[in-house]
Each structure stands twice: as structure tokens, then as C-alpha cells.
Amino acid sequence: MTHISDLDTPAALVDVPRMQGNIDRMQARMDRLGVRFRPHVKTSKCLPVVQAQLDAGARGITVSTLKEAEEFFDAGIDDILYAVCIAPARLPRALALQRRGCDLKLVTDSVAGAEAIARFGKAHGEVFEAWIEIDTDGNRSGIPPEGDALLAVGRALHDGGARLGGVMAHAGSSYDHDRPEALRAAAEQERHGTVRAAERLRQAGLPCPVVSVGSTPTALSAQALDGVTEVRAGVYVFFDLVMLNVGVCTMDEIALSVLTTVIGHQPEKGWAIVDAGWMAMSRDRGTQKQKHDFGYGQVCMEDGTPIAGYVMDSANQEHGILCHADSIDHGITERFPVGTRLRILPNHACATAAQHPEYHAIFPGDEVRTWPRFYGW
Amino acid sequence: MTHISDLDTPAALVDVPRMQGNIDRMQARMDRLGVRFRPHVKTSKCLPVVQAQLDAGARGITVSTLKEAEEFFDAGIDDILYAVCIAPARLPRALALQRRGCDLKLVTDSVAGAEAIARFGKAHGEVFEAWIEIDTDGNRSGIPPEGDALLAVGRALHDGGARLGGVMAHAGSSYDHDRPEALRAAAEQERHGTVRAAERLRQAGLPCPVVSVGSTPTALSAQALDGVTEVRAGVYVFFDLVMLNVGVCTMDEIALSVLTTVIGHQPEKGWAIVDAGWMAMSRDRGTQKQKHDFGYGQVCMEDGTPIAGYVMDSANQEHGILCHADSIDHGITERFPVGTRLRILPNHACATAAQHPEYHAIFPGDEVRTWPRFYGW
Known part of the structure; x- marks a missing residue:
């Protein structure tokens, strides 16, 4: 399994x-x-x-x-x-x-x-x-x-x-x-x-x-x-952070997330760098003009528990930059050491899902099944 | 052929x-x-x-x-x-x-x-x-x-x-x-x-x-x-509109574009609606903070000739809204009737290309060959 x-x-x-x-x-x-x-x-x-x-x-x-x-x-x-x-x-x-x-x-x-x-x-x-x-x-x-x-x-x-x-x-x-x-x-x-x-x-x-x-x-x-x-x-x-801001779901109803791994830091800036960039999240910045801007997404523990205040602030193709939204966390390297696995809740589920060839469906008991998805026209 | x-x-x-x-x-x-x-x-x-x-x-x-x-x-x-x-x-x-x-x-x-x-x-x-x-x-x-x-x-x-x-x-x-x-x-x-x-x-x-x-x-x-x-x-x-704004290419060096078809209009707003939305262009708005904002892309004729002033102003998943960037074109329905085929030059070639399972490579003489591309991790 x-x-x-x-x-x-x-x-x-x-x-x-x-x-x-x-x-x-x-x-x-x-x-x-x-x-x-x-x-x-x-x-x-x-x-x-x-x-x-x-x-x-x-x-x-x-x-x-x-x-x-x-x-x-x-x-x-x-x-x-x-x-x-x-x-x-x-x-x-x-x-x-x-x-x-x-x-x-x-x-x-x-x-x-x-x-x-x-x-x-x-x-x-x-x-x-x-x-x-x-x-x-x-x-x-x-x-x-x-x-x-x-x-x-x-x-x-x-x-x-x-x-x-x-x-x-x-x-x-x-x-x-x-x-x-x-x-x-x-x-x-x-x-x-x-x-x-x-x-x-x-x-x-x-x-x-x-x-x-x-x-x-x-x-x-x-x-x-x-x-x-x-x-x-x-x-x-799936719901997403845009829908959370609209007010039609709660954070613990968001069913889609992106699993990622910490690959580096810029400690003086309070950055952790992860291997999910815009290719994994999409370029959708739908919360930018809403009441709460989550950057490219809300950071959660690997088990899905949100970590208040931590967002993916910016993204390159295969790099995401995580930080505290309001302050510089000088302890970011110890908080999220290289190899730490996190989940990111997306701004827009339709756009994030479209970047992936498959879903990993998590059933009760942590069993994972692969669900294919298609793309193109 | x-x-x-x-x-x-x-x-x-x-x-x-x-x-x-x-x-x-x-x-x-x-x-x-x-x-x-x-x-x-x-x-x-x-x-x-x-x-x-x-x-x-x-x-x-x-x-x-x-x-x-x-x-x-x-x-x-x-x-x-x-x-x-x-x-x-x-x-x-x-x-x-x-x-x-x-x-x-x-x-x-x-x-x-x-x-x-x-x-x-x-x-x-x-x-x-x-x-x-x-x-x-x-x-x-x-x-x-x-x-x-x-x-x-x-x-x-x-x-x-x-x-x-x-x-x-x-x-x-x-x-x-x-x-x-x-x-x-x-x-x-x-x-x-x-x-x-x-x-x-x-x-x-x-x-x-x-x-x-x-x-x-x-x-x-x-x-x-x-x-x-x-x-x-x-x-x-491929180059793209971001690189055009940076100043390292000209518009006629941009090698990637998205072919699209006009599917409707909102004539009083000066909109033509096309079948390329953010799924086809990506959500990348890289020219937004540059010296010339192209929206989601520069509109061109089907043969690739740019149509000055016309951009994809906004995008839904499978709808793009084209208009003149600076004025309302009340003749948009006659300019781009339903069925008109256009090309859109992208903001960011890496992001736009990633939305497509294949390229259609256009050789001299208008011959088209299909080039597959892959995605995922």
C-alpha cells in the first residue's frame, strides 16, 4: 500500500x-x-x-x-x-x-x-x-x-x-x-x-x-x-483559497494541495525554498486582490495542518519561496530543515490541478491511490 | 500535408x-x-x-x-x-x-x-x-x-x-x-x-x-x-513579450504563439471572445509590471502579423477577452467575426508552452509537423 x-x-x-x-x-x-x-x-x-x-x-x-x-x-x-x-x-x-x-x-x-x-x-x-x-x-x-x-x-x-x-x-x-x-x-x-x-x-x-x-x-x-x-x-x-476569501468554504474543506520538499534557505531573508514553483502551483494569483493575499498558497504541515502566517510568497518555474507573510523568520532553517515535506493549499484549484498529470488521492488511513487526469484540447 | x-x-x-x-x-x-x-x-x-x-x-x-x-x-x-x-x-x-x-x-x-x-x-x-x-x-x-x-x-x-x-x-x-x-x-x-x-x-x-x-x-x-x-x-x-520588454528580442523574433478562434462578442464593450483562455495562455501576467502591459498577450492575424493595440485583456479557463488596449472598438464584431482565427503572442513562453501537450511546428511553405512535449515530474 x-x-x-x-x-x-x-x-x-x-x-x-x-x-x-x-x-x-x-x-x-x-x-x-x-x-x-x-x-x-x-x-x-x-x-x-x-x-x-x-x-x-x-x-x-x-x-x-x-x-x-x-x-x-x-x-x-x-x-x-x-x-x-x-x-x-x-x-x-x-x-x-x-x-x-x-x-x-x-x-x-x-x-x-x-x-x-x-x-x-x-x-x-x-x-x-x-x-x-x-x-x-x-x-x-x-x-x-x-x-x-x-x-x-x-x-x-x-x-x-x-x-x-x-x-x-x-x-x-x-x-x-x-x-x-x-x-x-x-x-x-x-x-x-x-x-x-x-x-x-x-x-x-x-x-x-x-x-x-x-x-x-x-x-x-x-x-x-x-x-x-x-x-x-x-x-x-476541491475548493481553494479564492473560495475561502469569497466565504463559501473553510480552510479545512480545501481538498486539493501540493506536496513539496524544502531544498534550501536564505536565512537572513527568512526564506525556505521548496521544489514546488509555478509549474506545480500555476501562475494563478487569484487572492492578490481579495481580503487576504496568500501569495501562491498557504503553507501546511505534511499532514495538512495549516501553519498560520506562512505562505508561498513568490515562485519560479520549479522553485517556491516560503516565508512568514508579515515578519522575517530568522529561524526558518531550523523550522523547516532541508528535506522537510510540506503541503501548499492553492489559490485556484482548477489552475493548480491543470499542472499535474495525476492526483494522489488520500483515503482514510493514509492510503494513497493514483487518479489520472488529462489535459489539452 | x-x-x-x-x-x-x-x-x-x-x-x-x-x-x-x-x-x-x-x-x-x-x-x-x-x-x-x-x-x-x-x-x-x-x-x-x-x-x-x-x-x-x-x-x-x-x-x-x-x-x-x-x-x-x-x-x-x-x-x-x-x-x-x-x-x-x-x-x-x-x-x-x-x-x-x-x-x-x-x-x-x-x-x-x-x-x-x-x-x-x-x-x-x-x-x-x-x-x-x-x-x-x-x-x-x-x-x-x-x-x-x-x-x-x-x-x-x-x-x-x-x-x-x-x-x-x-x-x-x-x-x-x-x-x-x-x-x-x-x-x-x-x-x-x-x-x-x-x-x-x-x-x-x-x-x-x-x-x-x-x-x-x-x-x-x-x-x-x-x-x-x-x-x-x-x-x-522561443522568446516572448517579457523578453521584448526587457529589450533582448523584437516582436518578429517571438517563435511561440497560440492559435485561437473568435467565438463571440460583447460589441458595446468592444470585446471579441476567443477559445483560448488561461488554460491555453497560462495565468502568467509577466508584462503587468513592465513598461508595456500586454494583458495575456498580443493579438496577431492568423499569419502572425501583429495587430497594433489589440491584446487579450482578461481570461477565464477557456475564454479569452480581446479588445483594443486604449479605446472601445465598437466595430469589433465586423473586424473579428465569429470564426476568425488569430494568433496570440504570450507573455512567458515557458508558462504558455507548459499548458500544451504538443507543438505545431510551422515550417517554410506553411507545412505543419506535430512535435510532442511532456510535462509532470
Whole structure:
């Protein structure tokens, strides 16, 4: 049996009981709110993680790339929302998936995109299902719930011969909040705009069976989801320091960490140097503008216990510099001698996980199993 | 024959003539300065790139992980410097490489590290070669050229039975400069400190055959390298926008770019949305504090021609937001319609390349060949 002490560093660790707790909390919340839950698998890109989400009650998955759709369809999952507006040149890959039996849902937010989907399907004798992306907070893509564009896109899909399956929104701006009342308001804004878009489509005689919303902060803050049929969220499965600052998790719910080894010091500066740099942590500095800046991550003992005040302050490709955030620890060499193994909690789990070819899943009793993850497009 | 127009997006492109020009410029410079050149392969992690460096005259390679050492040794390259202080627990992997015939050089900057290397070698009947890392600019790891620590580490290696092969330094702070005179001074500081460390070791009766320095900015700025035997550099092979701001390359020498497709717009904000987000570009914002902030990258036409003023302003996992840096382009939808293919020049080639499982190498005549790259530890 493999133990943490057998692992070479740097290595991505998943605390399985914490992950299961995060999955159970989210699913129970969705069950109470009376909506289906469709996890976003871009965070983990790992079958055992996604299987645990489905086993807990999730219905279908959300993906950010066709590679994810292909990998998880090959693993037996067939209800898949590809939640990024599809580039027209990529439609042949979507067609191939659908013809193999995948219940694939595409997304668009423009007449040009809608026409391309409908036209390509018609040319190949297939009906694509597409959802319209709604912009409820001005954060990224999508079309406003009000205005002519929504109906124009809906008609381009429906009249063009595609299946208009619903509307979806992602309240990305919820990441900017850190008070419960602001998060509840963001969730209500996301819900209201998306439901309003669905109503307008229906009033115009267009079908809109699905109303899909979601982000981890809004999913964990919504008080009611009237009119919504499903919720999506991704990073909740691992959580991270950005989510801690937003206020939707505690430090001991963060399930992803990077195991690292001390390889040197600059004692007069109070630095310990470790073998996890930005290659292992990612360059994500998501806590930089939040209420607590953790640098590149929070330092913990090898067993996962946080060491208050110690952060990864800066990073080169394969070097991380650890120090006390507020003072120079002149005893750093004795505190963390060469060879000391530590864990670093990441700013952004999606970005940190993406740097690793595999997870080391830590089960109760310190048993470690290797879980592969994939990357690329 | 594959062409750029056949590639799905996002995709990492390498302009082979530009890369070859970068390799030839660096090698010619090293030849003129009378030193060996040992490229750092952490940038590309790709055999055809490294082979081009060796074919041009490079002698041996530098790696940042034992995985790189193992991969390139398996490909037939045996003169390898592992340029990160080794964690003692990783010595068995180094031993295995050496026993297979690899001429592996380790690095240390502490008595604890030196003793671990010597002791482990002695326990296994092998002599490890180790170089001492020198800190010439207070940027990261290494020990100062002056002071007792240098001789203590040297003796711990030599007297402990390891082979003290030399000294090495990396002037990481050269990245902070952007004037030729400051870069020349940084190069001279790196040279002077490293040569001084070698002289002190020799005066103490210790061997120090190799004096190794290097960073892309200092390698391209040094006016003389008296006492230096070899230079290392990595990112010069591709260059990037950080190096453009430092002043050691032009925009038309940047050999790495990310091919992407426009998937939507927010016309009232002047945004075009593309299918390359931070997953394709990395989260590296290295130009943020430089004289010209390129956001997540410089926008170019599909053929690589830069489009002045247009940058990737922000990024989600699989979405990039392109806009004019200084004004709202209300005609963005017509300028870059859905389906338009563009290239983005990256801030930091090492970080962007690391996000991709393969390069698409573009040869003269637009012929594309796939070059695999690896990741992980």
C-alpha cells in the first residue's frame, strides 16, 4: 500500500474525505432547492472524481472543451453540456460525438453561431441541441435577457432546424464578492435574468425546457431557485483559497494541495525554498486582490495542518519561496530543515490541478491511490 | 500535408525559422565569447527543439526536473545539469540515471544538501558530481561568493567523497531590467560573482573546473565572459513579450504563439471572445509590471502579423477577452467575426508552452509537423 511518505514531490494530493464532504454538501443543497445538479468537470478532468459526483446524485456533466466531452463519453457518461460557445470549425467533432450516441448540448450567444450550428446539422442530416448563453452580470459572454438579440438567436436555432434546449448563465462576477448578502444578491440576479430570458423565449413561441444557472459561490448562496431546472458548479469539489476569501468554504474543506520538499534557505531573508514553483502551483494569483493575499498558497504541515502566517510568497518555474507573510523568520532553517515535506493549499484549484498529470488521492488511513487526469484540447 | 488552416484551436504554434534564428544568434554569440553553451530545456521540453540546439553547437543540456533528465537521457543526451538543488529523497532517482550511464550533474547550496549527496553516493558506491549554486543578485537560491558558507559546502562535497564539478549562478533579477547598460551590468555582476566563487574554492585547494552562468537577458548582454566556461539560457529559443520588454528580442523574433478562434462578442464593450483562455495562455501576467502591459498577450492575424493595440485583456479557463488596449472598438464584431482565427503572442513562453501537450511546428511553405512535449515530474 502506498502512503504519502512514499510520494516524490511536487505532487497533487486530493483529500478524499474532504472532497466527498464537498460533493455531499452541494448535492444536498441542490436536492433541497429542488433542482438537478450538473457538475462542471473542468476542475478535476478526472473520472473517479466525476464518478463520485454522479454517485451522489448529479445528473449529467458540464465540460469546457470537446476533449473533456470525448474523454467522459468514452468513460460511459452521455449527458454532456459543452458550456463554451462552439467555434463553427469545431462542429465536425461535435457531430462525431453525437453520432456515437452522446446526448451533447452545444451553446451559442450569437446569430452567426446559431446559424452555423443549424446549418451544419441540416447539411449532415442531424439535429443539434443548443442552449443560449445569457449574460446576467456583464462578466463575460452571453446575451442580455432583455432586447432583440435573444429572440433573434432563438429563432435562428429553432427556425434553422436545431433543437432549442434551453438557456444557461454563469455568474462569474460572484467571485468578486465576499459578504453573504452580496452573494445571495448575485445568485438572485443570475436566477432572475436567466428565468426572464426563458420566459421571453416561451412568450415568443419558442421552446425553452432547461433553465441552467451556476457558479460555486451562487450555487452555495441561492435562497430559492424558482424557475430554474438545473445548477452547475465546478470548483466546489476541491475548493481553494479564492473560495475561502469569497466565504463559501473553510480552510479545512480545501481538498486539493501540493506536496513539496524544502531544498534550501536564505536565512537572513527568512526564506525556505521548496521544489514546488509555478509549474506545480500555476501562475494563478487569484487572492492578490481579495481580503487576504496568500501569495501562491498557504503553507501546511505534511499532514495538512495549516501553519498560520506562512505562505508561498513568490515562485519560479520549479522553485517556491516560503516565508512568514508579515515578519522575517530568522529561524526558518531550523523550522523547516532541508528535506522537510510540506503541503501548499492553492489559490485556484482548477489552475493548480491543470499542472499535474495525476492526483494522489488520500483515503482514510493514509492510503494513497493514483487518479489520472488529462489535459489539452 | 497539414497546414495551419487544418488545426483545431487552441493550439501552440512554433515558427521554426524564427526559432532557428534565435538558436543561431545565441550560439554565434557564445562562440564569439569563447564559452560552451548549455541550453535550458525546461522552456520547450521537446526533443526536436533540443536537437536543433545541439545541432547548432550546444554542449549538453540544463534541466529543471529529473523527469526532463530521464526523458532526454532516454533520447540519447547524456551530459545533463539538473539545475535545481536536489531534495535528498530524490537521490535514488539520480542514482538510477547515473547507473544507466547518464553524466548527471547535481546542484546544492547548503552543507545539509552537500552532505546528503556525498553520503548517499558513498552508501551506494557511486561518486556523484555536484556543482555549488552561487547567489550573485539576491534573487532566489544559492550562496554568496564571499563568506564561509561557500567553502563549507565545497568541503562537505569534496571531503565527503563527491566530485565538486564547479559553480553555477542564474541572474534571475536581470528580468527586472529594460536598458542595455543595466543588462550589461547585470551580466557582469553575474560573471564576477561566479568567477570569484570559483577562485575562492581553488584558493582553498578545492577543485572547480566549471564556471557556469546564465539567463537569457544576461547571455545576450554580456560583453566579456573572462573566467566563465559555460553559459545557460532557456527562453531565448522561443522568446516572448517579457523578453521584448526587457529589450533582448523584437516582436518578429517571438517563435511561440497560440492559435485561437473568435467565438463571440460583447460589441458595446468592444470585446471579441476567443477559445483560448488561461488554460491555453497560462495565468502568467509577466508584462503587468513592465513598461508595456500586454494583458495575456498580443493579438496577431492568423499569419502572425501583429495587430497594433489589440491584446487579450482578461481570461477565464477557456475564454479569452480581446479588445483594443486604449479605446472601445465598437466595430469589433465586423473586424473579428465569429470564426476568425488569430494568433496570440504570450507573455512567458515557458508558462504558455507548459499548458500544451504538443507543438505545431510551422515550417517554410506553411507545412505543419506535430512535435510532442511532456510535462509532470
